[in-house]
Amino acid sequence: MDLAFIANNAPLLMEGAAMTVALAISALLGATIGGGVVASLRMSRFRPLRYVGTGFVELMRNTPILVQIFVLYFGLPTLDVHMTAFTPAVLAMSLQNSAYIGEIYRAGLESIHPRQREAALALGMMPGMALRVILLPQALRCVLPPLGNQFIIIIIIIIKDTSVASTIAIAELTQASKLLLDRSAAPYETFATVALIYLAISAFVAGVLKLAEWRYPVRVS
């Protein structure tokens, strides 16, 4: 065991971990917003829009994240769109996970009986108001606990997927570990440490969310 080696290179690993967290947070933000767009497309009144939504979800869920990142990273420059490596990585992860998160939103909204919406419209509410006042509160109350668990799983998947960004030369945790591997011959120490850092990040996120769930329980009335 060469723990001094890890201690000496701790700053590099910490910088990598910071980049991993930055990637994950950006992708999660993008996916949370994009999920709303996906859900509204899939639940649209217009058939072509629904087809677009379904096509997008199927495309995103059935292609590997690595392929998506490569398509954006190597494909966008051929369309004369130039950007740093960070953007295609975040974009690909946002797009893929907005498909998953959009399906979560949709499942929540569709669990409310359609007559609730019909009744709201019959009382003279605009569709937007019915969504805001009648549908969303009920959807949030009834489906938040099971969907919350799915959401935690998606966040952990995003954290793990950030490792794929190392293939387009983003200096995140996996990239840092590859660098350390090239500098030394200490694969065990390096990868055990990196695995522990990933576990710590995931455990922290899951712990915080569980705490939030316990501290602010969802009232099912």
Place this chain on the structure above:
Amino acid sequence: MTAAMLISSGLYLAQGALVTIGLSFGMIAVATVAGMLLALLRLYSWKPLGLLAAAYGLVARGVPLLVLLIGSYFACPTWASTCRSGWSWC
């Protein structure tokens, strides 16, 4: 031009797809059996073994696949002197 390139490299891509399918089936087979084994260990075995299985599950699910892949690939040569990538590594 790109389409012509795709057609000419189609055979190559098809070979890659075959490897993908083969790997997938192999992994599904191994994972199904190993998953059953882990579940049995956690439920019905000697308690320390069950905890070990639980810890394995935590690590395997919490660490990115890429890290597991690179880690095991590079840690192997220090284990055994002969190490090949492919079906029979280590």
